Amino acid sequence: MSGILYVVPTPIGNLEDITLRALRILKECDLVACEDTRQSLKLLSHFGISKNLISFYSYNQQYRVGQIIDKLSDGKKIVLISDAGTPGISDPGYILIKETIEKGIKIEVLPGASAVVTALVGSGLPTNGFVFCGFLKRKTGKMKKELSEFINLGKTIVFYESPHRILKTVEICLEVFGENTKICLARELTKKFEEFIRGTIKEVLENIKDRNNLLGEFVVLIYPQSNEGKESD
Numbered sequence: 695m696s697g698i699l700y701v702v703p704t705p706i707g708n709l710e711d712i713t714l715r716a717l718r719i720l721k722e723c724d725l726v727a728c729e730d731t732r733q734s735l736k737l738l739s740h741f742g743i744s745k746n747l748i749s750f751y752s753y754n755q756q757y758r759v760g761q762i763i764d765k766l767s768d769g770k771k772i773v774l775i776s777d778a779g780t781p782g783i784s785d786p787g788y789i790l791i792k793e794t795i796e797k798g799i800k801i802e803v804l805p806g807a808s809a810v811v812t813a814l815v816g817s818g819l820p821t822n823g824f825v826f827c828g829f830l831k832r833k834t835g836k837m838k839k840e841l842s843e844f845i846n847l848g849k850t851i852v853f854y855e856s857p858h859r860i861l862k863t864v865e866i867c868l869e870v871f872g873e874n875t876k877i878c879l880a881r882e883l884t885k886k887f888e889e890f891i892r893g894t895i896k897e898v899l900e901n902i903k904d905r906n907n908l909l910g911e912f913v914v915l916i917y918p919q920s921n922e923g924k925e926s927d
């Protein structure tokens with residue numbers, strides 16, 4: 695009898711954001727596959743859970759997938775978590791999930807924390823349709839091209855960005871979308887210094903450019919001007 699792969703979201707900051715079902719499944723499973731074993735050990739011990747861990751991160755996932763599939767085929771119950779949020783969303787997971795499905799092994803995905811949805815809902819930008827781009831390409835030209843493709847989609851654009859690139863990225867957004875386009879930077883969600891910086895790109899740029907330590911994790915959300923007036927509830 696084959697086992698089961700559980701894909702389990704973990705908090706993106708506030709530890710209270712783990713679900714009761716996630717905790718039960720973590721307690722009952724045979725093995726936890728995680729990105730950084732030290733980080734996950736801390737999380738599990740916070741909840742009084744002691745489990746065998748196996749590392750599963752971007753550089754070893756190709757090789758780990760086969761091992762995990764073998765264990766699932768032997769009937770093991772395995773949980774996949776990432777350092778924070780939902781596995782597979784700009785985190786390792788896709789390759790294992792795809793292989794598990796192709797092998798006909800059971801899989802259950804738990805709903806839970808992810809920065810993309812929390813940021814979108816809190817941004818105040820239209821939520822009826824959105825396009826999530828993960829991390830954009832880093833080179834300026836490629837980033838501009840990628841962003842330009844979404845101008846006329848009629849949807850809110852959402853992507854992840856690191857603190858040391860945020861200023862440059864907002865400057866690029868100004869060039870691509872124009873200074874009066876609405877933007878929101880969702881920073882440090884669910885954490886002590888949570889902040890939604892909302893306004894036009896010009897206003898937000900003015901807000902952040904004089905801050906000398908714009909630290910933390912960011913989600914960037916943009917609603918292109920060409921969409922204005924088309925939003926619905």
Ligand code: SAM
Pocket residue numbers: 706707776778779780781782783784785807808809810853854855856880881882883884885911912913
């Ligand atoms: N799997 C995660 C999820 O479901 O949201 C995303 C992991 S990705 C490697 C990390 C990026 O997600 C960060 O660079 C940041 O852009 C975004 N992120 C994660 N936690 C966040 C938070 N608490 N506040 C704002 N952005 C966050």
